[in-house]
Every structure is written in structure tokens, then in C-alpha cells.
Amino acid sequence: MAKFTLNGVEREVPDGINLIEAALLSKVRIPHYCYHPGLSPEGNCRMCVVEIEGIPKLQTACTTLVADGMVVETESEKVIQERTEVMEFLLRNHPIDCPICDQAGECGLQKYYMEHGLHDSRVAVEEKILKRKRVDLGPLVVLDSERCILCSRCVRFCDEVAGVRELVLANRGGRSEITTFPGRTLENPYSGNVVDICPVGALTSKDFRFKVRVWFLKTADSICPGCERGCNIYLEQYQNEVQRIRPRANPDVNRWWICDDGRLDYKWINRDRLLRAEGEAGTHPPERADEEAARMLKEASSVLLVASPRSSNENLFALKRFRDAALPRAALVGGSFRKPWEEDRILKRPDRNPNRKGMELLGLSGDLEGALRTGPECVLVVENDLLGDRPELADLLRGKKLIALASNRDATAEAAALRIPVCTYAETEGSWTNFEGRTQAFRPVLKAVGESRPVFRVLEGIARALEASLAWSDFETLRAETFQAAPALGGLARTSGGGAHAL
Ligand code: SF4
Ligand code: SF4
Ligand code: FES
Missing domain, CATH: 3.40.50.740 (Rossmann fold)
Known part of the structure; x- marks a missing residue:
């Protein structure tokens, strides 16, 4: 166990976990985009910065392991200012098309803009860098490059979980984009998970997009009937018809994922x-x-x-x-x-x-x-x-x-x-x-x-x-x-x- 001080309160947490997880165990949420508990940490979005006593520069919580005696501040003036600036940077070229975006209502950009941004844009609409809006990545997934914050969760999912090199980050600077490798499509049997883990509305599900606003959905904890694994799922309905299945995390059964067959195994409930x-x-x-x-x-x-x-x-x-x-x-x-x-x-x-x-x-x-x-x-x-x-x-x-x-x-x-x-x-x-x-x-x-x-x-x-x-x-x-x-x-x-x- 490690004893550390978080926002002035001494806490005890298991050794070897990062500061996002350590804070979560202490009921403190550190905002983050690129970190996902099921993927290797990359530390690219800078949203999770915290102040650690004795270290002059802010540190990313997702790539820092908790240590005995560490003194961590997640709400200092310096941290709060940095987060606002990160939000402004991430939204620099964002098209702000929330009214037609499927992610609206469950979007990490909307959530953190309200909690940590609230800045006015200093970039005129005509100065924003335009990117591809409707990229058909594969049978299940569509990409809107302008909404992407380049967190690379989707790339890491394909590499580390699905075990296929289908997605890659191409180009440099403001022109950087997620794309498939030349001649390939996003078609691994677990491809739908990238939609769930994309923290913004860049990756949307062909099966679900434009069907129903997420705040109209009613959700129940359920289990996938597709095979004897018994993956934990959310079953979501609108007007008494199932509209969507999403994975429900359970480290003992399916971790954070479900397969694409399971994801689409609901149409029979609504039909015939x-x-x-x-x-x-x-x-x-x-x-x-x-x-x-x-x-x-x-x-x-x-x-x-x-x-x-x-x-x-x-x-x-x-x-x-x-x-x-x-x-x-x-x-x-x-x-x-x-x-x-x-x-x-x-x-x-x-x-x-x-x-x-x-x-x-x-x-x-x-x-x-x-x-x-x-x-x-x-x-x-x-x-x-x-x-x-x-x-x-x-x-x-x-x-x-x-x-x-x-x-x-x-x-x-x-x-x-x-x-x-x-x-x-x-x-x-x-x-x-x-x-x-x-x-x-x-x-x-x-x-x-x-x-x-x-x-x-x-x-x-x-x-x-x-x-x-x-x-x-x-x-x-x-x-x-x-x-x-x-x-x-x-x-x-x-x-x-x-x-x-x-x-
Ligand atoms: S598409 Fe989504 S998951 Fe992939 S890098 Fe962009 S924001 Fe991240
Ligand atoms: S999601 Fe796929 S692996 Fe999991 S229980 Fe359903 S069919 Fe089986
Ligand atoms: S979540 Fe830590 S840098 Fe992105």
C-alpha cells in the first residue's frame, strides 16, 4: 500500500496504480481523455495534469504511479489554468456541430468544456482547419475527423485488444488525422468498441447514428445472450424498442469490451x-x-x-x-x-x-x-x-x-x-x-x-x-x-x- 496526500488529505491506496486510479479510489475525479483503464497509458492529451510537490512542472496523472509520501494537488490554480488552456487547444479547430452530433449528451468535450473550459474561442470560424467529415472506416464505424482530438484510444484498441493494425495516426500538426492503413478497413470483429471509447463524437456507429438522441434512451443492466461468455452489457431502449447495446465493464468477464456480433444481437427483439x-x-x-x-x-x-x-x-x-x-x-x-x-x-x-x-x-x-x-x-x-x-x-x-x-x-x-x-x-x-x-x-x-x-x-x-x-x-x-x-x-x-x- 502507498500513503500519499491528495488535495491536503492523506490517503492509502494499493501500490503500482497511476494517479487517476489512485484519486478515483479516493473519490476524486481527475479529468482525462487519452487514458483508458483497458489500454496502455500514452499521456498525449494533457488533460489529466496535476501538481506534485517537489516537481516544478505539472505532471500527467495517467503516466505517474502513486508513491509513498507523494503530495498531489488536483485543483491548484496552476492546474485549473492549464486544464482550461488544454480545452481551448483541443477545441481550436472543433466544428462545434453538437446539434447534429450523435455524441451530444455523452460527449467528453461537452462535459469538460462546462466543467473546465468555459472560455471564448479566439479563432474565427473561417480560420479553422477543415478535415474530412464522413469517412467510412469499415462496416460499423464512421469517422468525423474534425471532431477528433487525436487521443489515439482507437488506435491503441486495435493494436492492443483486437490485435490488428487497422488504424493509424497520419500527418503532422494541425493536419494530423486518424485513418486506416492503406488498403485496409476497420473490420476486426471487435471494431464497434472504438465508438464506445472515443471520448468525443469523432467515431460514430453506423447502426446507431441519427436514430435517437441519447437522453431519450432508457437503460438496463443486462447480459449478452450471444454466447456462453455472458458479457455484461447495457441494453438501451426508446419507444419500447431496443436501440443500442453497449458494453458494461466487468473485469472478471469481458473487461470493457463486447464483440460486434453481440453488439448487433438485438434486432430480433424488435422484429417478427x-x-x-x-x-x-x-x-x-x-x-x-x-x-x-x-x-x-x-x-x-x-x-x-x-x-x-x-x-x-x-x-x-x-x-x-x-x-x-x-x-x-x-x-x-x-x-x-x-x-x-x-x-x-x-x-x-x-x-x-x-x-x-x-x-x-x-x-x-x-x-x-x-x-x-x-x-x-x-x-x-x-x-x-x-x-x-x-x-x-x-x-x-x-x-x-x-x-x-x-x-x-x-x-x-x-x-x-x-x-x-x-x-x-x-x-x-x-x-x-x-x-x-x-x-x-x-x-x-x-x-x-x-x-x-x-x-x-x-x-x-x-x-x-x-x-x-x-x-x-x-x-x-x-x-x-x-x-x-x-x-x-x-x-x-x-x-x-x-x-x-x-x-
Ligand atoms: S477518433 Fe476518437 S478515439 Fe480515435 S483518436 Fe480521435 S478522439 Fe481519440
Ligand atoms: S458480446 Fe460477443 S463474446 Fe460477449 S457474450 Fe456476446 S456474443 Fe459472446
Ligand atoms: S489522460 Fe493523461 S495525458 Fe491524456
């Missing part, structure tokens, strides 16, 4: 949703749908219940309880036919299901294909698009009574004799257990779409129609029972972290 229960004779209100499902299950000589590694632990547990309480002779097996993708050395895991581990720990894994081939008369499929992943199974299921609890009009729902709408993970609470056995909670950001209900509520309704007793007063009761019945899930891990900007 099943809004009402549908049977062969038309649509049903929820209660009627539950009765119809109960009738089909009761009349069948053999029943197979299919669970999914995309379901939450709580919904999987509810399905187990449903079987025990309402259909004790039914077979219950979980699995998935989703094709794996290529693992990489950064985050992506081969299994594209977020809860394979939870399903295993709940004892629901088994030979799904074998179970389907035994020829059950009625199959209840819960949150599992069997036919979308294995269309050839359609022959096997032909003539069977198929009931699908599905959020979307996927191939399985379309083939079912009865389809009942259920909420996606964006509309309910739940938890998934990642490949390392870490159980993480997600929270709703949307209101339930149409007549969709949480899976466990639909199961309760069907059980009621089967005259079985199955009811949870609320989600928390279900969660408590789930963790009690399966201690191997380990309880909920901490999932809240900071944002990607870390300004």
Missing part, C-alpha cells in the same frame, strides 16, 4: 414477434391458450418437454417443477442444435447459448435428438428454435402435436399447432450461468410486447388448467426456490460495472 397465442383455429386470449395447451398435453399418450440453453435458470427450474407437478410421466430434456462459431482469444466462445452451464447444473442436459426420435405424441418446446437450426427435423415432427412457447415467429413456432408468445430476456428478469460457472442477472428494459408473458407464468397457467398446483407469488420467490434447489448455480455474481468511456 409473436404477439398473440395462435392455434390452428385462429388466435386465443392467454387463458384460452393455456387451456388448449393443457388439453393437447393431457390427451397425448406420450409427452416430451424440450428445454433450452437460452432459457434463464429460473425458467428452466420452472419447467422442471411444471413437469413434476403437472406431467410426472413426461420426458424432459434440454439441448440445442445451434451451430457453434469460431472461438477467439478475446471473448467469443464456441457455444452460442448463454446458459448451457446453468442447464447442466439444473440437470436438464440430455440426448435431445434421441428423445425426439423416440416419437412422442406431443412435444412442448420452450424457447428453442429446433427447426431453425435443424430444418430436417420437420419430417420427424410431422404428425406430432407441437406446442411452442416462443418470443418470435421462428421456424419452430411457425410449424407448431399451438404457439404461445413469451417475453424475451429484454422484457423479464432472469439469470444465466456462463461457461465458467458465474451466474449473472439481467433486468428488463422493455414492457412485454403484445400478450407475451414470462415463461414461468405461462407454465403456471398451463399447470392450472391441468389442475396441478404450481404458483409463484413473484419472480423473487421463483428465483429463491431456483437457487435453493440448485446450489451449484452458486448464487448471483456481481454484475454491475462502469461504462466504457471511463472519463
Whole structure:
């Protein structure tokens, strides 16, 4: 541990951390642009300067490690004046196009101008150096060079995290610009992260730009469903549609990053949703749908219940309880036919299901294909698009009574004799257990779409129609029972972290 004095107060912090982090642990925020905790420090923006006793010149906090006995001032007159001058320098050629900039509302320049700048520009508009305004860097990212403050976070991200040399700082002085290497584009599978870490509006997301002002967004802490890594994310909605996914920092899971596939894995939540229960004779209100499902299950000589590694632990547990309480002779097996993708050395895991581990720990894994081939008369499929992943199974299921609890009009729902709408993970609470056995909670950001209900509520309704007793007063009761019945899930891990900007 190191004892140092910060703004006149003695503090104790771990050795070997820089002054920005040391101050943060002491609840003092030192403004900074180029420093990012996930990248090597470069010390180029000069925004983080502090005064250190015994050293005549101001020092950059991001490149100075805390030391025993150090006396640091972050708010002295000299520091405050330097910060204002740095702000004036950084804004020297800035186009001030905040009204049409996607970063407005979460921009480091706006924030620090109000906190540390408040100067009047000494440069006439016509004297500003003009640069390229709409540079197509790659499939996901557009660059506005005039807004760039040359902090090099984006370059360091590509070099150090993505491991590809795609971006570079070219030219000199006022003509300096970020660009791609000749003949290359910004197309690494993690490229979207440069938009999150760009502290200004220079790098914007093609998927999000001009969609909605950020202050209209409502945000919830969530978990990416894209693979078994379970990256922590912010899920952001406007007008009850998901508009954007951003990484949520968690050093134990995804650090500050997410992959581009995960970033764009939200469009299905807004599209092709099943809004009402549908049977062969038309649509049903929820209660009627539950009765119809109960009738089909009761009349069948053999029943197979299919669970999914995309379901939450709580919904999987509810399905187990449903079987025990309402259909004790039914077979219950979980699995998935989703094709794996290529693992990489950064985050992506081969299994594209977020809860394979939870399903295993709940004892629901088994030979799904074998179970389907035994020829059950009625199959209840819960949150599992069997036919979308294995269309050839359609022959096997032909003539069977198929009931699908599905959020979307996927191939399985379309083939079912009865389809009942259920909420996606964006509309309910739940938890998934990642490949390392870490159980993480997600929270709703949307209101339930149409007549969709949480899976466990639909199961309760069907059980009621089967005259079985199955009811949870609320989600928390279900969660408590789930963790009690399966201690191997380990309880909920901490999932809240900071944002990607870390300004
Ligand atoms: S584009 Fe953004 S992240 Fe890259 S150097 Fe410019 S300001 Fe920094
Ligand atoms: S690595 Fe997996 S969990 Fe993480 S963002 Fe990508 S798809 Fe989602
Ligand atoms: S010089 Fe320290 S944050 Fe940029």
C-alpha cells in the first residue's frame, strides 16, 4: 500500500496504480481523455495534469504511479489554468456541430468544456482547419475527423485488444488525422468498441447514428445472450424498442469490451414477434391458450418437454417443477442444435447459448435428438428454435402435436399447432450461468410486447388448467426456490460495472 496526500488529505491506496486510479479510489475525479483503464497509458492529451510537490512542472496523472509520501494537488490554480488552456487547444479547430452530433449528451468535450473550459474561442470560424467529415472506416464505424482530438484510444484498441493494425495516426500538426492503413478497413470483429471509447463524437456507429438522441434512451443492466461468455452489457431502449447495446465493464468477464456480433444481437427483439397465442383455429386470449395447451398435453399418450440453453435458470427450474407437478410421466430434456462459431482469444466462445452451464447444473442436459426420435405424441418446446437450426427435423415432427412457447415467429413456432408468445430476456428478469460457472442477472428494459408473458407464468397457467398446483407469488420467490434447489448455480455474481468511456 502507498500513503500519499491528495488535495491536503492523506490517503492509502494499493501500490503500482497511476494517479487517476489512485484519486478515483479516493473519490476524486481527475479529468482525462487519452487514458483508458483497458489500454496502455500514452499521456498525449494533457488533460489529466496535476501538481506534485517537489516537481516544478505539472505532471500527467495517467503516466505517474502513486508513491509513498507523494503530495498531489488536483485543483491548484496552476492546474485549473492549464486544464482550461488544454480545452481551448483541443477545441481550436472543433466544428462545434453538437446539434447534429450523435455524441451530444455523452460527449467528453461537452462535459469538460462546462466543467473546465468555459472560455471564448479566439479563432474565427473561417480560420479553422477543415478535415474530412464522413469517412467510412469499415462496416460499423464512421469517422468525423474534425471532431477528433487525436487521443489515439482507437488506435491503441486495435493494436492492443483486437490485435490488428487497422488504424493509424497520419500527418503532422494541425493536419494530423486518424485513418486506416492503406488498403485496409476497420473490420476486426471487435471494431464497434472504438465508438464506445472515443471520448468525443469523432467515431460514430453506423447502426446507431441519427436514430435517437441519447437522453431519450432508457437503460438496463443486462447480459449478452450471444454466447456462453455472458458479457455484461447495457441494453438501451426508446419507444419500447431496443436501440443500442453497449458494453458494461466487468473485469472478471469481458473487461470493457463486447464483440460486434453481440453488439448487433438485438434486432430480433424488435422484429417478427409473436404477439398473440395462435392455434390452428385462429388466435386465443392467454387463458384460452393455456387451456388448449393443457388439453393437447393431457390427451397425448406420450409427452416430451424440450428445454433450452437460452432459457434463464429460473425458467428452466420452472419447467422442471411444471413437469413434476403437472406431467410426472413426461420426458424432459434440454439441448440445442445451434451451430457453434469460431472461438477467439478475446471473448467469443464456441457455444452460442448463454446458459448451457446453468442447464447442466439444473440437470436438464440430455440426448435431445434421441428423445425426439423416440416419437412422442406431443412435444412442448420452450424457447428453442429446433427447426431453425435443424430444418430436417420437420419430417420427424410431422404428425406430432407441437406446442411452442416462443418470443418470435421462428421456424419452430411457425410449424407448431399451438404457439404461445413469451417475453424475451429484454422484457423479464432472469439469470444465466456462463461457461465458467458465474451466474449473472439481467433486468428488463422493455414492457412485454403484445400478450407475451414470462415463461414461468405461462407454465403456471398451463399447470392450472391441468389442475396441478404450481404458483409463484413473484419472480423473487421463483428465483429463491431456483437457487435453493440448485446450489451449484452458486448464487448471483456481481454484475454491475462502469461504462466504457471511463472519463
Ligand atoms: S477518433 Fe476518437 S478515439 Fe480515435 S483518436 Fe480521435 S478522439 Fe481519440
Ligand atoms: S463474446 Fe459472446 S457474450 Fe460477449 S458480446 Fe460477443 S456474443 Fe456476446
Ligand atoms: S495525458 Fe493523461 S489522460 Fe491524456
